[in-house]
Amino acid sequence: MLRTLFSGARDVVARVLIPDAAGVYKKAWSLRLIELAAISDIILNVVPVVSDYLPWWLTLALLGGAYVARLLIQNKEPADGDKA
Template sequence: MLRMLITSTRDAVARVLIPDAAAVYKKAWSLRLIELAAVADIILNVVPVIGDYLPWWLTLALLGGAYVARLLIQNKEPTNGDKA
């Protein structure tokens, strides 16, 4: 029930903000990498035992990948412009 509520709320907000939010999220690799970097940073700081298994530079590598994805990969896709 909670998952359905969150999904419907996300879809409603996405329709208001971005008309094709599902398509945008499928192509938004920089966003995914930034989310992974945040999760890795939280895990490294909150659970010190896992810090032995995850390298300290993992967050930096993920953020660097997000930068590359944003500048190189996403800019190659054609822009639709504002249709409003």
């Protein structure tokens, strides 16, 4: 029940803030890579045993990928500031 309630609330907020939130998230590779970088950094710092299997530079590589995805891969859309 709570999952349904929170899911519905999240959808309502997403529609108010971003009309096409699902479409934006499908194209937002930089956001996904930043989330993966954060998760890998947390895992590397919290669970020392995992540091033997994950390289220390994984977070840097994911953040670099997010930078490339944001600047090169995602399409730049024109600003809507001039529209009334």
